[in-house]
Amino acid sequence: VIKTFIIIVVLAGFNPLHGGKDLMIFPNKFETIEACLEYAKENRDPLFFKTWEFYGVQPIENIYCINEEKLKGLDIRPNT
Structure with missing residues (x-):
């Protein structure tokens, strides 16, 4: 089984409208955690x-x- 990794940017603070944190999920896929971390650091x-x-x-x-x-498996809901 090939694992793929994606980048999530989490904003500080609490959003009272939905009771959680705001975050942005990026669609780029990486085959290793190291490649993902390197891309995130460089970009x-x-x-x-x-x-x-x-x-x-x-x-x-x-x-x-x-x-x-x-x-x-995480409880992540789209921002609508």
């Missing part, structure tokens, strides 16, 4: 800017690389 600013385009400028809590299969 930190563009990832932040893309997140801010959607949410407005807010503090960033962290950038994560997560196994795509594990993402499916």
Whole structure:
């Protein structure tokens, strides 16, 4: 089984409208956690800017690389 990893940028703070944190999931897929982390490190600013385009400028809590299969098990709902 080939694992794929994706990047998630999590904004700091709590969103009272939905009771959780705002985050941005990027569609880029990586075959290793190392490749994902390297891309996230090298492209930190563009990832932040893309997140801010959607949410407005807010503090960033962290950038994560997560196994795509594990993402499916998390309680993440689209921002509508």
